[in-house]
Amino acid sequence: MTATPPVRILLCDDHVVVRAGLLALLGSEPDIEVVGEAGSGEEAVALATKLTPDVILMDLQLGEGIDGVEATRRIAATGVHVLVLTTYDTDADITRAIEAGATGYLLKAERPEELFAAIRSAAQGRTTLSPPVASRVMARMRKPLPTLTDRELDILAQLSQGLGNRDIARALFISEATVKTHLGRIYDKLGVDTRAGAVAVAKEQRLLP
Amino acid sequence: MTATPPVRILLCDDHVVVRAGLLALLGSEPDIEVVGEAGSGEEAVALATKLTPDVILMDLQLGEGIDGVEATRRIAATGVHVLVLTTYDTDADITRAIEAGATGYLLKAERPEELFAAIRSAAQGRTTLSPPVASRVMARMRKPLPTLTDRELDILAQLSQGLGNRDIARALFISEATVKTHLGRIYDKLGVDTRAGAVAVAKEQRLLP
DNA sequence: CCGCGCATCAGCCGATCGGCTGATGGGGCC
DNA sequence: GGCCCCATCAGCCGATCGGCTGATGCGCGG
Numbered sequence: 001m002t003a004t005p006p007v008r009i010l011l012c013d014d015h016v017v018v019r020a021g022l023l024a025l026l027g028s029e030p031d032i033e034v035v036g037e038a039g040s041g042e043e044a045v046a047l048a049t050k051l052t053p054d055v056i057l058m059d060l061q062l063g064e065g066i067d068g069v070e071a072t073r074r075i076a077a078t079g080v081h082v083l084v085l086t087t088y089d090t091d092a093d094i095t096r097a098i099e100a101g102a103t104g105y106l107l108k109a110e111r112p113e114e115l116f117a118a119i120r121s122a123a124q125g126r127t128t129l130s131p132p133v134a135s136r137v138m139a140r141m142r143k144p145l146p147t148l149t150d151r152e153l154d155i156l157a158q159l160s161q162g163l164g165n166r167d168i169a170r171a172l173f174i175s176e177a178t179v180k181t182h183l184g185r186i187y188d189k190l191g192v193d194t195r196a197g198a199v200a201v202a203k204e205q206r207l208l209p
Numbered sequence: 210m211t212a213t214p215p216v217r218i219l220l221c222d223d224h225v226v227v228r229a230g231l232l233a234l235l236g237s238e239p240d241i242e243v244v245g246e247a248g249s250g251e252e253a254v255a256l257a258t259k260l261t262p263d264v265i266l267m268d269l270q271l272g273e274g275i276d277g278v279e280a281t282r283r284i285a286a287t288g289v290h291v292l293v294l295t296t297y298d299t300d301a302d303i304t305r306a307i308e309a310g311a312t313g314y315l316l317k318a319e320r321p322e323e324l325f326a327a328i329r330s331a332a333q334g335r336t337t338l339s340p341p342v343a344s345r346v347m348a349r350m351r352k353p354l355p356t357l358t359d360r361e362l363d364i365l366a367q368l369s370q371g372l373g374n375r376d377i378a379r380a381l382f383i384s385e386a387t388v389k390t391h392l393g394r395i396y397d398k399l400g401v402d403t404r405a406g407a408v409a410v411a412k413e414q415r416l417l418p
Numbered sequence: 419c420c421g422c423g424c425a426t427c428a429g430c431c432g433a434t435c436g437g438c439t440g441a442t443g444g445g446g447c448c
Numbered sequence: 449g450g451c452c453c454c455a456t457c458a459g460c461c462g463a464t465c466g467g468c469t470g471a472t473g474c475g476c477g478g
Binding site: 017020022025087111161163192194196197198203 | 223224225226227228229230231232233234272296317318319320321324368369370371372373401402403404405406407408409410412413
């Protein structure tokens with residue numbers, strides 16, 4: 001039988017320490033080969049087209065420049081499998097990553113063996129989710145958590161600046177009445193009944209960029 | 210001349226990837242020896258007394274159990290130098306870490322050389338701060354940013370639950386008038402004038418645990 | 419073509435909030 | 449003992465908020 005060619009990996013994380021860690025961990029796996037490293041989203045996009053790896057390990061928080069979701073979107077569009085490897089598992093992050101075309105979603109707290117397995121799966125286009133992530137996805141399927149519309153997110157963003165209804169209205173070129181209508185629906189969806197509560201949930205759930 | 214004994218290091222981070230990365234990076238430095246790894250604050254405290262390392266590299270976010278600040282406090286009390294190595298550089302995090310007795314404060318985005326240098330400094334009890342952290346500390350010295358009192362933090366915590374004045378009053382066994390007084394001062398100190406704004410700043414600055 | 423989701427707006431009203439002025443008492447510091 | 453910070457409370461009042469009912473228009477999919 002012929003030797004299976006190794007899975008070719010591109011790393012993308014803004015922290016040198018994390019890249020070094022992945023490099024070290026993956027170095028022990030003979031069938032996984034790291035072919036490149038990127039410290040920013042832009043770099044990842046460039047290297048992805050240049051190196052055409054089988055899988056990209058992508059962090060969602062990338063400091064400067066485009067974020068991991070945007071990088072995922074652009075790279076996934078080229079047909080390369082993106083395996084998200086991040087710290088947080090909020091609904092908003094998961095949803096955005098999946099919507100952007102991620103093949104899998106792993107947490108950095110995951111055991112190395114799970115990481116290896118997920119990489120091999122991702123190389124073949126199969127989806128792998130960390131247990132906590134899978135749980136959230138399932139829960140979301142059962143009880144379709146209210147999703148905020150784009151406009152509602154606009155309102156929420158202004159609200160999170162501490163603005164009053166009048167200022168929000170002016171900022172978005174709509175009437176105060178409309179602002180209040182949106183706010184009411186936002187309260188409903190987030191399960192709160194004050195603007196302070198809405199901001200708290202928004203920040204907690206990382207609903208805003 | 211006699212060979213200098215290596216600096217003995219204990220790692221504390223809840224992410225295997227990060228520990229592996231530090232292990233790999235520090236492995237290239239002959240005068241630095243990693244003598245142990247901890248995946249939680251409790252483990253770090255235990256290993257610190259058992260191994261008595263020269264320096265502990267401590268993350269502030271540790272998932273389960275006690276957080277990095279508390280671990281730092283307990284370990285620093287035993288005389289071991291704690292070098293905080295974390296992702297964020299908000300005033301609140303920095304202040305809490307320093308107050309807990311940290312010898313230095315580095316960001317994970319820092320270049321490896323800076324990390325090595327900081328470790329060697331910390332081993333001798335010298336303080337090292339990442340440039341962004343140093344800037345914040347200096348800024349704070351020049352213009353002593355208003356610090357919230359414990360009571361004000363209590364109020365802020367309730368506020369961040371989205372509670373109204375009456376509920377906050379009941380929760381803290383004080384009158385609504387007192388709540389309003391505290392809120393007014395909180396607004397002043399945070400530079401906002403609405404509860405939504407206060408919550409936003411609180412979350413942004415990580416003022417609450 | 420009709421229904422549905424979404425965004426837009428209006429008016430009403432009681433509840434809440436935020437700013438103000440002012441006061442009391444405890445605790446630490448010089 | 450005096451000073452200052454902190455926490456506590458009171459009352460007043462205009463501005464704002466949140467809930468309600470109801471309405472219009474647009475685009476999309478069956």
